[in-house]
Amino acid sequence: MELLDGKRIADEVKQEIAAEVEAIVKAGGKTPHLAAVLVGHDGASETYVGHKEKACSQVGFKSTVLRFEDTITEEELLNAVADLNNNPDIDGFIVQMPLPKHISDQKVIEAIDPRKDVDGFHPVNVGRMTIGLPAYVSATPDGIIELLRRYKIETAGKHCVVLGRSNIVGRPIANLLSQKAYPGDCTVTMCHSRTKNLAEITRTADILIAALGSAEFVTAEMVKEGAVVIDVGITRVKSDKTKSGWKLLGDVKFDEVAPKCSYITPVPGGVGPLTIISLMKNTLLAGKGAIYGK
């Protein structure tokens, strides 16, 4: 059993991006510039945006955070998005979710210029990814793909079972891994809350991707000997064994599943560290005009 070390891969990719940015700037090119829109003062959102700023600085990007109070109207926020769309110095930007209830997430997502939509949530990017065209792929599925690629895990003809059909993980990774590509060419089964005989299906998986958000849902008896297991879940539970009084659990009962696997992601330290890296990759692509041209 080998651990899929997301932290190590993240560092590796970060160094590659930093080297590329340095070369671009050296050649007289523009420094890629990522902006983040942050509405309100949600603790988790503040943390995420902080991590993104830090990653930008590590790879040599310019970064800007636009902060708004949660009293901002939908129209005002849409205007801010339009300003970012029209600002030639901004290569890509994200609007940190969730937004206050009086603002429609979907309306805001669709207002972002697809060429600057480095979160990959705009229907144009989802559609392009689905039909196999170059697109900004959203962070978690792209992170999984990166992990499979860097560990050179064989995927063609493998049966990949995806647990969860969310628009941000399950569905896009199912679409990606069934593409004629590497990593891809998998036979993919997408399971969800309505699936019957779930364990029977998961036991046939060469690659099992758990993205349910249900702590320790996947047990040893659900996993085939030699499977590759990717755990996307993160649930915070109380613990009397940690200083903080909390610990993070994945969707996989790690201790009993790991011995059966050929590869498995730890939680934390698996897919998680790669999500911010995917945002950096997309921003670099945006800066280069690699998807939609300059």
Next chain:
Amino acid sequence: MELLDGKRIADEVKQEIAAEVEAIVKAGGKTPHLAAVLVGHDGASETYVGHKEKACSQVGFKSTVLRFEDTITEEELLNAVADLNNNPDIDGFIVQMPLPKHISDQKVIEAIDPRKDVDGFHPVNVGRMTIGLPAYVSATPDGIIELLRRYKIETAGKHCVVLGRSNIVGRPIANLLSQKAYPGDCTVTMCHSRTKNLAEITRTADILIAALGSAEFVTAEMVKEGAVVIDVGITRVKSDKTKSGWKLLGDVKFDEVAPKCSYITPVPGGVGPLTIISLMKNTLLAGKGAIYGK
């Protein structure tokens, strides 16, 4: 075993659309208007466009065909698309594929205003469909959904196996049937040329959708007793038993598979007749501004 009679369902839906158009016009509303762009003189394309015109007249739509010689440049065709985008009388339009080799299909598809893209091939419509938002769904997957719905076939929790991962059939139907909806909520497995142990997988299918384009590929031993089988394939083969010297075969070996099924589509007369109906449904939606507003 019951036949899924696409011809009968198509007539049924056509009558419903005709009644709705009549009511709209009676109330002083605008007659929905579908335009088709036809480049060159390909026989099959001429036939398809002819069928579409006929269907328009049957449901009470206005229809226009714009014909161009296959010497038209890409730029000229893109200009024609722009004109249609800007023409307020045209509610929806299609560009009949395939186009001459010197013109990029994808460029033309992406030039169509998504609000008028009644073929549902623009990435915006693909993306919206993928994430479960209202969208123009393309003809074949929409036809399959209509068939399942009209025959009230139970889908929730069923295992649906899709053979084929094309962007016009396999992939969209896999995405649709895994949505939280009816018909939908299926556990979906998408198989393709790289799939191993195919028969083992198809034998677990409650609903089997064959969209490979490989005549009589699916045999009785690949099908579970009681399965619903939807055959999307149409291959023309020589025959000494028909007057024309040709016959049409589906992807399913009908004679041996049918006795095992609860429901099965004939070929022809299954999904086929519903594809033009889906185009009519989308044009009606476009006329009403039901997806993107007026």
